[in-house]
Amino acid sequence: MSRRNNTEYLVSLDVGTSKVAAMIGEVGPAGQVQVVGLGVAPTRGLKKGVVVNIEHTVESIRRAVEAAELMANCRVRAAHVGITGTHIRSLNSVGVVPIRHREITARDVDAVIEAASAMAIPADQQILHVVPQEYVVDGQEGIQDPIGMSGVRLEAKVHMVTGTLSAAQNLYKCVERCGLTVEKLVLQHLASSDAVLSADERDLGVCVVDIGGGTCDIAVYKGGSIRHTAVIPIAGDLVTSDIAVAFRTPAQYAEQIKLRYGCALPELVAHDAPIDVPGVGESPTRHLSRQMLAEVMRPRFEELFRYVRKELHRADVYDLIAGGVVLTGGVAQTPGILELAEEVLEVAVRLGLPHQVEGIEEVTRSPAFATGVGLLLFARQQRPAFGNRRGSSGGSGQWLGKIQGWLKGNF
Ligand SMILES: Nc1ncnc2c1ncn2[C@@H]1O[C@H](COP(=O)(O)OP(=O)(O)OP(=O)(O)O)[C@@H](O)[C@H]1O
Ligand SMILES: [Mg+2]
Known part of the structure; x- marks a missing residue:
């Protein structure tokens, strides 16, 4: 073929x-x-x-x-x-250009975004994104597309993302x-x-939390635009290594056990059947319970969601997320994780497919x-x-x- x-x-x-x-x-x-x-x-x-x-x-x-x-x-x-x-940095910035009573053109918009991006960034970083949040024409806020409008002063609010x-x-x-x-x-x-987001969620205010193997990536939206992004270096791999240490088993078995029997909330474990846990080196296989496994996993997830909450407060965006949190990434499939996230974050949490x-x-x-x-x-x-x-x-x-x-x- x-x-x-x-x-x-x-x-x-x-x-x-x-x-x-x-x-x-x-x-x-x-x-x-x-x-x-x-x-x-x-x-x-x-x-x-x-x-x-x-x-x-x-x-x-x-x-x-x-x-x-x-x-x-x-x-x-x-x-x-x-x-x-974790090398990713983000910040919000504002730029202004004069228009002098004529119609705003695409060039003016490029110029105002360039002005908003003219920030001193460390020499080892470069700009990855400059995402316009909104435009302001002569004090009128909330404009998504200013091209064709008349005015004297064009302002752009942008979210900038840099990385090394x-x-x-x-x-x-x-x-x-x-x-x-x-x-x-x-x-x-x-x-x-x-x-994973709907337009309504972006408008109302929402936080996406993508938990993968190595990082937990956060993005906050409100009024249809991105407001904040952050990276937390706690994710699935750390949970696996917690299991490996607590159960004294090689990492590949710890990962298999996590995927097969893992749960983020010990109280949700229904069938407390024993799990075979291969030992390291010459150590024999042991039998441990699902309840114990969940008790090893919960503290790490709890720590992660506490960090997420702290980050949302630090960036002053916690009050923006009336639409709650959308959890995605491979780790979002862990049984009980949505409930635990709701408990710690104190907002509604849904799975983001x-x-x-x-x-x-x-x-x-x-x-x-x-x-x-x-x-x-x-x-x-x-x-x-x-x-x-x-x-x-x-x-x-x-x-x-x-x-x-x-x-x-x-x-
Ligand atoms: N069904 C499942 N239940 C629980 N955890 C799972 C499941 N499937 C995958 N995971 C976990 O999700 C993590 C991988 O997620 P994902 O594929 O989103 O990561 P990644 O995109 O490769 O990593 P990152 O985005 O952090 O660089 C691993 O820690 C894995 O153990
Ligand atoms: Mg990923």
């Missing part, structure tokens, strides 16, 4: 701490995204969301992309790639060694949010694919026919493209 070699596909690469997920999508006649290829490969080359071993990461990306290409029967050349890690140059360069390097071009680096939190896409059912059934789906949605937005609207969550002007071009050329 001959392979199609087509540039019309949307391609996403979620290079996570636990797995690389490569997705290939097609855009239907009504603009809907149809996932036609999925490839997943476990990763060993990342720690807390950041590449620490190029060879291992390249191998995982290659395997995931090949599997996705085989399923979709095509070859892909470029991808939207997710980025996260080296983390981005290593990711570029891994992807390009697999023969792919990075079309755009996208903050994983923004991608996951696109995949990726929606807005059709096709492979496995993708829409698992919160672990939220980032990959969100990256496909980002890719669709960049297609002239389906988006690339100013004020969209992509939100980059031409000058940001130049920065990313420069970044690509500098390693």
